[in-house]
């Protein structure tokens with residue numbers, strides 16, 4: 421797990437910043453990110469390619485805070501987006517549109533138009549209907565749309581069924597056997613230019629083998645296309661590399677990338693990867709305070725001020741995330757606790773059966789919350805979304821204030837009649 425979060429003098433720190441101090445200044449729940457961790461993890465991907473042409477396109481959905489995107493853009497990162505909203509964020513954060521790939525099964529015409537207007541690198545196409553739509557919009561704009569086709573290699577990613585994307589049963593991509601036909605149709609389009617092949621088989625993979633198996637199938641397709649006279653410039657292998665949440669042992673970034681480079685065995689082809697979790701996951705924690713202790717004959721509940729609306733992974737995927745005290749103590753109530761939030765749902769828990777010595781008012785840190793944490797948060801129960809803070813060394817920056825109650829009204833209108 422990340423070394424960015426560790427104890428100094430029995431107090432948990434983010435780099436050299438005390439989390440107790442951050443909680444005092446900004447309140448809880450609070451997302452805290454380590455800038456150094458984001459930078460090191462992105463660089464680990466970039467460096468691992470050596471001389472192989474490549475582009476690391478950070479998956480924006482993972483953590484789309486503008487400061488996070490800006491830190492990565494400054495390092496030269498590309499971006500994998502799935503909506504115009506994400507595109508606008510990348511642009512606002514100083515990202516280079518020429519390093520943007522656009523994934524997703526349901527791109528709207530207006531989104532395609534905007535992406536062509538700013539000149540993104542490539543659309544990852546997921547169906548014939550989408551090819552037709554992109555051709556139509558590009559023709560109207562008199563632009564050429566670079567595309568790759570996202571193929572579904574039917575490889576079992578051996579991950580949670582909700583985050584497995586490369587099986588025939590999943591809505592993503594096109595059947596790899598039908599892909600040559602689609603490429604031929606794309607070549608026949610006046611305003612579409614096929615430049616690559618794309619696949620993404622799932623998320624939180626802890627083995628290299630499924631990635632290599634998918635690449636083998638992609639390369640077989642590439643050979644078939646070459647025989648049809650269709651030569652491509654890149655292969656995009658998506659994201660999906662897992663992280664350690666508890667006792668998983670995911671591969672090192674360098675071993676994963678080197679396995680891809682070795683299997684490709686062609687220095688003239690560019691490899692694009694779209695990592696998200698492997699960069700952001702262990703670069704963030706969610707800080708929360710114990711509001712009440714509620715021991716019962718049957719179970720002990722520690723009611724905390726963070727909830728499923730702040731971090732939905734435990735409720736949605738039964739995901740396990742480590743929860744540790746910011747200032748460990750021995751004079752509280754030592755018991756097994758269910759750490760539950762204020763939301764009116766039985767599924768509102770961040771952890772179950774966690775042995776801890778607690779008092780009300782204690783601060784806890786939910787680890788590995790940098791990925792799919794804030795970006796999946798909501799206002800359920802009309803709860804303001806948490807603030808986000810970035811630290812580096814002994815510096816900290818508030819990068820998104822906590823929502824106010826006025827923010828929660830948004831621009832809704834009363835009916836006047």
Ligand SMILES: Cc1ncc(COP(=O)(O)O)c(C=O)c1O
Pocket residue numbers: 479482500523524620622623624658659660661694695696697698
């Ligand atoms: C198309 C695509 N690319 C990249 C990612 C990022 O995945 P991960 O966070 O597992 O690296 C996802 C999410 O799974 C995705 O759907």
Ligand SMILES: N[C@@H](CCCC[NH3+])C(=O)O
Pocket residue numbers: 583623624733737791792796
């Ligand atoms: N949101 C998921 C990952 C989904 C990946 C998106 N394609 C998670 O928290 O694990």
